[in-house]
Amino acid sequence: MPIVNPAIPEGQTLVLPDGTRVRTLNGATNPSPLRDAWPANLPWSPIVRVERSDVGVDWFVHADGTRSTTEMKWRSDIGREDAVTRLARPISTAPDVRASK
Amino acid sequence: MQSKHIALLALVLATPLVAQTNPFIVFPQDPERQTITAASYVRRPDWNREAEGFQEVSTNYFRGVGDTGGQAMARGFYHWAADLETLTAETYGIILRTEDPLGGPDTTPAGVILQVSNLSTPVGAGGNQGWIMTDVFATPAALPTNATWFQGIYVPQNLAWPSGSAASPPDGHSIWSADTLTQNSPATVGENAILGAPAVTWASTPTPQTFTTEWTYIMGTLVDNPTLHVGGIDPNSARTGVLGAPSYGMAGMFPDITGTPRSDGLELRMQDNVVGNGIAVFAGSLGWWPGAGVPLGYGGDFYLDLANFVLLGAAINTGGAAVLPFATPGTLSPALIGIDVMFQGVWLDPVTLAGRMSNAQVTSL
Numbered sequence: 001m002p003i004v005n006p007a008i009p010e011g012q013t014l015v016l017p018d019g020t021r022v023r024t025l026n027g028a029t030n031p032s033p034l035r036d037a038w039p040a041n042l043p044w045s046p047i048v049r050v051e052r053s054d055v056g057v058d059w060f061v062h063a064d065g066t067r068s069t070t071e072m073k074w075r076s077d078i079g080r081e082d083a084v085t086r087l088a089r090p091i092s093t094a095p096d097v098r099a100s101k
Numbered sequence: 102m103q104s105k106h107i108a109l110l111a112l113v114l115a116t117p118l119v120a121q122t123n124p125f126i127v128f129p130q131d132p133e134r135q136t137i138t139a140a141s142y143v144r145r146p147d148w149n150r151e152a153e154g155f156q157e158v159s160t161n162y163f164r165g166v167g168d169t170g171g172q173a174m175a176r177g178f179y180h181w182a183a184d185l186e187t188l189t190a191e192t193y194g195i196i197l198r199t200e201d202p203l204g205g206p207d208t209t210p211a212g213v214i215l216q217v218s219n220l221s222t223p224v225g226a227g228g229n230q231g232w233i234m235t236d237v238f239a240t241p242a243a244l245p246t247n248a249t250w251f252q253g254i255y256v257p258q259n260l261a262w263p264s265g266s267a268a269s270p271p272d273g274h275s276i277w278s279a280d281t282l283t284q285n286s287p288a289t290v291g292e293n294a295i296l297g298a299p300a301v302t303w304a305s306t307p308t309p310q311t312f313t314t315e316w317t318y319i320m321g322t323l324v325d326n327p328t329l330h331v332g333g334i335d336p337n338s339a340r341t342g343v344l345g346a347p348s349y350g351m352a353g354m355f356p357d358i359t360g361t362p363r364s365d366g367l368e369l370r371m372q373d374n375v376v377g378n379g380i381a382v383f384a385g386s387l388g389w390w391p392g393a394g395v396p397l398g399y400g401g402d403f404y405l406d407l408a409n410f411v412l413l414g415a416a417i418n419t420g421g422a423a424v425l426p427f428a429t430p431g432t433l434s435p436a437l438i439g440i441d442v443m444f445q446g447v448w449l450d451p452v453t454l455a456g457r458m459s460n461a462q463v464t465s466l
Contacts, residue, residue, distance in 0.1 A: 040377070041420065073219065077216075091231030092231075094183040095142050097275065
């Protein structure tokens, strides 16, 4: 379970849309609040666990199946690493793959 | 008195449960508010090969995307991904580029506006599934304010897409897309611009080779300002998946008013995730104001010709989108073919009367 602790240093917290704070994942510092990625028409869904992908990225798993995370990524435009607050909402179906070009 | 203070304090401290940005997407439907029925296929920019896929944000068609007043900023990126096998994550990148002298994305290092590499999708329960990916930057990136640019996704080669390989069952990352009529694919849904309309998406390969592609994607840069799109209305078309429904991508940029047989109508649509109770006010003109956008006292800049713009009307939003009819089908004469009409709007907060300018868009009749 993610840590919800007011003693978490400011730069290592992710502010959730319900106002609570959790420790960031993947060593991210100073990420944008999760509300900046959370859709306006999607009710808040609490975090239920953390899971790691096969490429080594940790994701929060929300009760509704949404995933969220924070990562530090190199930004070519500012010449340094910068935090990215990330959201992945599952879609149950997708259009067909085009069988040819 | 004390209870009023407590209530006011609670209101001030309440964290709004709203996104703070809007994705600028050129696609027949609004993926944030409409059920997507217009996606033809899931596509990659160059089949299963490594490539960058772009949506062109051309000053011929759009101005003021991301404009907050004297500057334009990218706050992140949004796209609808499809993963043929969600037990494995898919790696991708975000890439924004300037225009090269030939009108395509500048593939040189100098052409990079922003590049964020090695992002990945999460893993899922297995099998073919889509993800709505939203990536928000802690530090916004500066966008061109008066020049064409290109917004896109990088995908690495994946030989397992779409049919699998000797080493893997089907797997790989693709993007929800809408084919144009020019693509002449078997899809019954997709874009509905006039046949032969200019392509607005591009692919760039490592060679490097760049070429246009005949589809649009559900992808776009997250920006601060409201987004405006023109909907083309062909009452006899179900290309959106719904007969006669407005198509807000290329059909609004390049409607068919030839009368042989189509005579499309138009409507204007503005979207905003930030001010939930906003009122959209729309304007139109027959040209751009020369040079950079002009501040009018609202957030952002005005790009329409100040000498001849016309206020077209206002609309109350429902769920963050406001629509104003502009021309019913059958009312735009073929004599208007060749005329460009520019549209822009402001999203007003009815309480404070503060407003934020949307981007501007051209409809080429």
